[in-house]
Structures are given as structure tokens and as C-alpha cells.
Amino acid sequence: MFKPLHIVPHGTKINFMWPHKITFLISVLMVVGSFALVFTKGLNFGIDFAGGVIMEVKAPTAQADLADMRGRLDNLELGEIALQEFGSPDIVLIRIPQQDGGEQATQAAVSKIKETLGAEWQYRRTETVGPKVGDELKSSAVWASIFAMLGIMAYIWFRYEWQFGVNAVLALFHDCVTTVGFFALTGMEFNLTTVAAVLTIAGYSVNDTVVIYDRIRYDLRRYKTMPLSQLINQALNETLARTTVTSGLTLLSVVALAFWGGEAMHGFSIAMIWGILIGTYSTICVASPMLLYMNLRSIGTDKGQSNKDKSAETSVQKA
Numbered sequence: 001m002f003k004p005l006h007i008v009p010h011g012t013k014i015n016f017m018w019p020h021k022i023t024f025l026i027s028v029l030m031v032v033g034s035f036a037l038v039f040t041k042g043l044n045f046g047i048d049f050a051g052g053v054i055m056e057v058k059a060p061t062a063q064a065d066l067a068d069m070r071g072r073l074d075n076l077e078l079g080e081i082a083l084q085e086f087g088s089p090d091i092v093l094i095r096i097p098q099q100d101g102g103e104q105a106t107q108a109a110v111s112k113i114k115e116t117l118g119a120e121w122q123y124r125r126t127e128t129v130g131p132k133v134g135d136e137l138k139s140s141a142v143w144a145s146i147f148a149m150l151g152i153m154a155y156i157w158f159r160y161e162w163q164f165g166v167n168a169v170l171a172l173f174h175d176c177v178t179t180v181g182f183f184a185l186t187g188m189e190f191n192l193t194t195v196a197a198v199l200t201i202a203g204y205s206v207n208d209t210v211v212i213y214d215r216i217r218y219d220l221r222r223y224k225t226m227p228l229s230q231l232i233n234q235a236l237n238e239t240l241a242r243t244t245v246t247s248g249l250t251l252l253s254v255v256a257l258a259f260w261g262g263e264a265m266h267g268f269s270i271a272m273i274w275g276i277l278i279g280t281y282s283t284i285c286v287a288s289p290m291l292l293y294m295n296l297r298s299i300g301t302d303k304g305q306s307n308k309d310k311s312a313e314t315s316v317q318k319a
Contacts, residue, residue: 013233014236014240015233016288019285020292023285023286024289031177034180034182038180038181043180043183043184043190044183044187045190045191046191047095047191049141051097051098052098053096053106053110053129054094054095055113055123056091056094057117058090058121063089064092069083069092072116072117073116078109079099081094081097137192144195148199149169152172163295167291168213170287175202175278176198178274178278179275182271194268197268197271200272201276209283212236212243212288216231219231219234228292232292243283251277254269255273258273
């Protein structure tokens, strides 16, 4: 008979609470640094937000000469044209910035590029996004993120208590802001796919947070005299195996997507890798330790036990 593999040994007692003030400071510095990067360096907005033209072209040879293409296209004086290998060596994405003069100028720019490259190139697609559409997409992305956070806070507030809801949203805010800061730091393209990754990170992070919060509330009723710091530490250790397995397997999948998912999924997968790491960190080092300052003992000493509390106990026991 094979013995089951335990990634986290039974009886593990890591003192997660000991450095919580240090991790709070690190988190504050990361959030402040992210805001500073966004407002000073700025984000490398893709065509979705900045507006412009994107062309996918296929070279007549087995590999496109990007240096030669860049030299020829720069002579057209259409602004800072970006070239990027897309999927295979003979396919190139050409990004043309927004042109002054409206639609007519944009079409003229596309025609110039086609004339410069020649008829032997294959022009697979051409997408145009105007500045007005780009601004609308920016606004929609911001509102989508805000409504997602408010919805998550409302659910956790209803399902648990206000202390849990506030802490969960603060952790989500931390994860989303640092993800945006990561893109500002690296200069990677920030587009609608990245926004989708940020919202996915929010959902993933709160899922991990809710599991630990469930265990904390369950232990609050079991150990009414245990010091709160020790109780939270115990809950984190009890759910550590689940956190490690879930985060580890998800991370493996996203890493594979980053290497073999193609250029179209590269930004999404990189954002997800960062999000999984920072989301796991914030659940253990931010969302849970902050409950120390939220007067949780009033929850643990309630005499009445509502139906939602009973269902929470059942779900924890099954887990």
C-alpha cells in the first residue's frame, strides 16, 4: 500500500504571526511604491487603451528581420512603431500609435506600411482603436475593478462579519494595486487581457482568504480563551496544506501557460503568476494578521448561533 504524500507534515506549527508588523510595513511600501510608479513612470498601455493600429503580418521568409523592418518603418515618420514577434519567427505584430488627422490619417499610415513592406508580405489582420474608445475602455476597466471589490466585500460581510469583509477588501486592494505596479515597473503592455487577469486575481485571492477566515471563525467558538494571535496562527497552520496545494498547482498551470501559451497569453499568464504569489502572501501576512485589531472576541462569545454559522462549521469540518 502506498502512503499518502503530505506536502505539509501534520502538526506543522509555523509562527506566521511573529513578523506580521514587518510584513505590514513591506505591504505598505509595495502599495505606495506601486502608486508612485504608476504616476511617475506610467503604464505601457496597449492599443486597447492608448488607441492606434495593430497589424499582424507574415514574412515571406522563415524568419522576419526585425532590425531591417524597424529601420524601414522608422523612415515613415509615423511615431514610435513597435515590432513584436508573435507566436512564430515569421509572424510580426506592428503597433502604430494614434495618428493626428483622424480615420483618414490612420488609413494612410496603414497604406504606407503595406507599400514599404511590399506585396510579398501577408497581411493577416488590421485592428484600429480610436482615442475615444480607448478612454471608454479605461473607464470601464476601473469601474469593473471597483464593483468587483465592492461585491466581494458585501458577500463576505453578509456571510461572516464586517471585520472580515473590510480586511478581505484591503487585501484585495493590496493585490490589485501591486499587480498594476508590477506592470508599471516592468514596462509590460497593459491591456484588456491584463485587466481580466487582475479581476481573476481578485477572485482567486478572496477564495483563499475565505477558507482561512472560515477556519478562524470556527476556532473562535472552539477556543474561547485562547489568545487571538495564537488562534489565528493555528488556523493558518491548519489550512496551510490546502493553501500550498491549491496555489502550487495553479501556479504550475499558469507557468506552463506563460512558456507555451503563445504571445497572446503572455501578459495574462505573467500577471497571474504575480497574482498567485502576492495573493497567497497577502492572505497569510496581511488579511489574517489584521484581524488582531478587529475585536474578534465579540464574535466568538455570541451565545446565539445562526444558521449561517452552523453551515460554516459543517463546511470547515468537511474540508
